[in-house]
Amino acid sequence: MTTTIPIGPFHPVLEEPEYITLEVDGETVIGANFDLGRVHRGMELLAQEKTYDQDIFLVERICGICSASHSWAASLAIEDIVGCEVPARARYLRTIVHELERLHSHMLWVGLAGHIIGYWTVFMWGWKYREPILDALEAITGNRQHYAWYRPGGVRRDVPDEIWPNVLKIIEEFDRKTDMLTGAILDDPVILGRLRGVGILTKEDAIAYGTLGPTARGSGFDVDIRRDEPYGAYSEVDWDVIVQDGCDCLAVAVVRLLEMKESVKIIRQCIEKLPGGPIDAEVREVPRGEGCGHVEAPRGESFHFIRSNGTNMPERHKMRAPTFNNIPSFRPRIKGETISDALLIFAVIDPCYSCTERLAIVGPSGEKLATSKDLLRLSHEKTEELRKNS
Amino acid sequence: MGAMNWGFKKSLWVFHLNAGACNNCDIEVLDCLCPKYDVERFGIKLVGSVKHADVLLVSGSVPRKVVPQLVETFEQAPQPCAVVALGSCGCTGGIFKDGYNFAGPVDKHIPVNAYIPGCPPRPEAIIDGIVKLIGKL
Structure with missing residues (x-):
């Protein structure tokens, strides 16, 4: 039977906000998943x-x-x-x-x-x-x-x-x-x-x-x-x-x-x-x-x-x-x-999540929604919103 | 001086929350705890849970995905809890304020008691900010 152990997103050892889920069987890790984007x-x-x-x-x-x-x-x-x-x-x-x-x-x-x-x-x-x-x-x-x-x-x-x-x-x-x-x-x-x-x-x-x-x-x-x-x-x-x-x-x-x-x-x-x-x-x-x-x-x-x-x-x-x-x-x-070695193994590559964050919003049929034009539009809308508020 | 203010007078326990920072502010916070500056002499230390903390130290430009967790963390903190916005990003959004994923700065979501600007703020600046915060409370 596998259990899932969540680590993060604001974990005292990890400086950066990242959310890791470990799948464990007893004390042995059998898989790991990452939820990034913060x-x-x-x-x-x-x-x-x-x-x-x-x-x-x-x-x-x-x-x-x-x-x-x-x-x-x-x-x-x-x-x-x-x-x-x-x-x-x-x-x-x-x-x-x-x-x-x-x-x-x-x-x-x-x-x-x-x-x-x-x-x-x-x-x-x-x-x-x-x-x-x-x-x-x-x-x-x-x-x-x-x-x-x-x-x-x-x-x-x-x-x-x-x-x-x-x-x-x-x-x-x-x-x-x-x-x-x-x-x-x-x-x-x-x-x-x-x-x-x-x-x-x-x-x-x-x-x-x-x-x-x-x-x-x-x-x-x-x-x-x-x-x-x-x-x-x-x-x-x-x-x-x-x-x-x-x-x-x-x-x-x-x-x-x-x-x-x-x-x-x-x-x-x-x-x-x-x-x-x-x-x-x-x-x-x-x-x-x-x-x-x-x-x-x-x-x-x-x-x-x-x-x-x-x-x-x-x-x-x-x-x-x-x-x-x-x-x-x-x-x-x-x-x-x-499990006790898991954090060390995460740290061994000296991870830096702020370097790594990517954005790709994928729709239900697999199409990419966030093209650069969409991102530009979002950015422009945001500027407009700021202008209105100021 | 009420009991609450008396509690703030010494030994501030700090919970540090990285809300989308580039690591630099976080490293300078850790630097404050290291032998050169060593703020633990004064009882200031980092704790693992916001429920033990007197001060919530938030660095970073607050991307959209962090907002619910930032607000939830603040709500979990036992009141009174002073909030410090750290670094240019935390204070104003800095160079990232035009980004599409920017949802901050910190004071848009939670009330902030002190701002420590700088990119990154020097450890001396962080210590100075905390000292001024103690004086203000």
Whole structure:
């Protein structure tokens, strides 16, 4: 006999509103269903109503943690249409901010994973070590998150050279703390017991379900956009792609822990090699055309497609965030596990539901009701309503 | 000072509700609890159910699907319960206010006692907002 256990939508452990139903037989999970849509904000249509410069601010707010990845991917898409060359200094500055973001995102995940398995110490440690990274980001970009740092053609502000010694000091300190934390986590028999052999995702499944990022690399699938299709300064610095063959939650955790060390390496080299010169290619007009850009976000691939009709607003702006292609891998992972491991398995891809929400209203005979015209109409009606009320 | 106000004076317990936020406000709320800011020193802590809470902290632009749950959560809260709208989205809708799925901001659906603007508000701003809220109650 199967029982259904609801989790959410406002669950104290999950930060975001999502509603998960687990089908269980005794204590064994035999299936999982998701009910999303509580964070759907209509980004793609909003992006089509804003200018290219404003779009960057909008796509940053897809997700609070991947904001550099999304704005970089959108900038790459626009640069793809324009066909401009980004100055070297801008490429290095972009890379530094992107890797700092990866550091704080991975550390945040380590903390949350510790919190989920009941290790408050890991949570507090992880989040304490993450704070200096946010300070470094604030020193470079002016904000702790949502940096407003990328723009089509380059970066928005230049950085005085005096801040780099301080940033270097912060990441060296972070590197030492990461070593200590990695050692502490991988030496703890209880943490290993909770992670090892739990939530198996085989390499075949990882490929079949289309996973990317640390989720795929934890299953032995060697893929990283930073190496496979270099952008920014990644082809000019020395670093390694971390791949683990364990296929379980431990492998993904190890990938994230070791990737932080690689990120520190990248930042250190970028700061040492940072060239001078202009920071912006001064994109003034976007011609008619199509372009796409993708970057390796902390969780996977962040992909942006833009079609321009020659005006100052995109005709179509398609976004695909990392969680979108990692979510389906829950199903092979969760089958046959116990309820107590369920939350850990949900968290192992570092889900970000605000990235993932899609809208498709399907009618009784299967036709799509919410076409872009319908959405536009809804949007216009809403504006009218606001105008009437004001 | 009545018994109710006396109860608000110290150790506010907070229930945090993400009504369609991009995670950033939520992360900054958790940051307040972490070693650097550590508001638990003052007895302020996050609780798992709104029925235990003195303060309902709502972040996000309130998409349509969240509205019934937002109102229901507020109705379940034992009164008096102070409501705080967090972040630009919670206060005004911010960059999402023209979206087709936007049904907010928060004060359109439930009465709000304090607004903490910012995208995202810094932990200091959140703490300052809560301190001002305590002074006001």
